[in-house]
Amino acid sequence: MIDRQRFDPFNNRLCRNVRNALSENFKEVLKQNKMQPVRRVAAFFQNDPLPPCVRSYIDQRLAAYEQVLANVRDHQRDHPLGTAVEIWDQHLFFETHEYLEPYWMTADGDEKKLLQAIIRAAGAYVHLEQGNLTGARRIADKAVAVLEVHQDRLAPYADPRLLLDKLRSLDPTPPMLAGTAGQANRSIRTIDRP
Structure with a gap:
């Protein structure tokens, strides 16, 4: 049973799966310079009922990924x-x-x-x-x-x-x-x- 108040990928399989899938696809976001890979993963998980901590984690990660993508676009990194x-x-x-x-x-x-x-x-x-x-x-x-x-x-x-x-x-x-x-x-x- 997931603690509905705490996102814990060390002790909860759903949390770990969400974290790992988002993170793996975030690398694709950086390669492709677009958010579609993580949006697809987020939609997959959000199709099912989720505990509030998991839904919040997904929303926070998507916002942070958008910010990273904008920053990387603004500052060419070699x-x-x-x-x-x-x-x-x-x-x-x-x-x-x-x-x-x-x-x-x-x-x-x-x-x-x-x-x-x-x-x-x-x-x-x-x-x-x-x-x-x-x-x-x-x-x-x-x-x-x-x-x-x-x-x-x-x-x-x-x-x-x-x-x-x-x-x-x-x-x-x-x-x-x-x-x-x-x-x-x-x-x-x-x-x-x-």
Whole structure:
């Protein structure tokens, strides 16, 4: 039985199916530059009676996907992290993970480590959303260890210090990442000066 007040993909199959189907089709939205793939999935689930938390989740996700699509159209992104920070800033942490995973799987070296760290950072916020502090701490610590070493690689896309501070403290209010890259680049250059 689903808790009608809480969307919980960790413990409820319907919630998990909705989350996974929307997320998988959101990648198609970004490829096709149109919302039809997720609208079809949403309509499929909405044809049946749904608990209010599931219906609300679908509505919130569709609105956030629209915003990401608009932001990505407005800001041409030449690297997956550029798009990932737009996804992150809509609090789409599961989608951030899903979007970056194929890039991580084909990357190597420092690029692979950085992508995995961002995936883990997103995973920490997925766990925080569900109130799982132990899981969030475990994943956040792994992300922090890599992000500390590769701050310069993240700096063109987001302020690594802001993300590191939030992850270290497990701040339940996630940082906004898009648009903080300029601050990160300035502060890193200041530190690097002799």
